[in-house]
Amino acid sequence: MDDLREIRTVLAKPEPSPEVVARRRRQLHAAMSGRAPRRRARLLLVPVAAAAVAAAVVVAVARPGGPPPAVTTARDVLLVAATTAERTPEGSGTYWHITVTVGSRPPSEYWYRRDGQFWIKGKGLKGEGKLFRFTTKSQPFIVGPLRMSFDELRGLPVDEDALYTRLRSAIADGDVRTSAGAPSESDLDGFTVETLVSLVSEAPVSPQVRAAAYRALASRPGVTDLGETDDGRRLRIPMHGGDREVVVDPETARVRNTPVWAPLTGGLAFTTTGEGATIDAEWTDELPAE
Structure with missing residues (x-):
């Protein structure tokens, strides 16, 4: 799946196991799903260039009956920021x-x-x-x-x-x-x-x-x-x-x-x-x- 490949790229270097990918998806969803409505709207209205990053942050809901998601780690947050930085055009000027x-x-x-x-x-x-x-x-x-x-x-x-x-x-x-x-x-x-x-x-x-x-x-x-x-x-x-x-x-x-x-x-x-x-x-x- 495209979103799974995206999560692998954003959250790990080197590539994590499928279990680690699934766990980090649950972690980031748990952290971001508790935002106020205004904040969630910002995620839905990201520019096309940032859509891949948003897809990595706003991830699928964990299956009902599954284990409760763990707290998001600082590593997860910084790796998502790294991918955002890498994909943001630099521009030019004096x-x-x-x-x-x-x-x-x-x-x-x-x-x-x-x-x-x-x-x-x-x-x-x-x-x-x-x-x-x-x-x-x-x-x-x-x-x-x-x-x-x-x-x-x-x-x-x-x-x-x-x-x-x-x-x-x-x-x-x-x-x-x-x-x-x-x-x-x-x-x-x-x-x-x-x-x-x-x-x-x-x-x-x-x-x-x-x-x-x-x-x-x-x-x-x-x-x-x-x-x-x-x-x-x-x-x-x-x-x-x-x-x-x-x-x-x-x-x-x-x-x-x-x-x-x-x-x-x-x-x-x-x-x-x-x-x-x-x-x-x-x-x-x-x-x-x-």
Whole structure:
């Protein structure tokens, strides 16, 4: 059946057994079937390009009398997000435009050129709501504790294991320090996960690299699903400095209404008002008028 092949593609790498496929279908159905009517309508009205992903999320009802479905795992959520990311057209343009919206407040916006030059606009930022250009020399993008050029970001591995290894090795070889000195093995793992979160949050990587980052997160121990929200799934993710809650929408493969994210300015960002931040990013050829 087409839907069964789709589930195999979305939920497993390598291909799972039929029993695992059936169990994950029941899990995702149980998790998604409890949404409010408005949320279910969104699933029914997905664009044609996302229909395959929706088919993987909204799956057949378990047979009457069968065993109760298990709780959806964080791995399931992240693997669905990975497939969404891989199938979402990237677009093109001169500037990588990032919009960060917290609650009902005006958004903060960032426009990055491939050489690292960037512009910002938003209350509380330089320029106080007016477009402001940083006139410093070209600089690399900051992802987690790493500084990477645009070409280095675009050249990251599209295999999740190779991606994790590449990032961890770069952090180990770089000038990264903690309060205790050189990072420990657990520090390196935490920094690497933080970098993966940056790749899925704001970094101008290809859809294939973003998908690999989601799959690498799915394979990390301690990543836990905390349940449904109006904007996605709440996930507890171990990073450097402790566990953090990040909200991922598997339908868009974006970080939405989340209290924690990893911006291109480096490190982690947190909301302080109890409201979550929604991150949108796309290529554009336009800068707003100053």
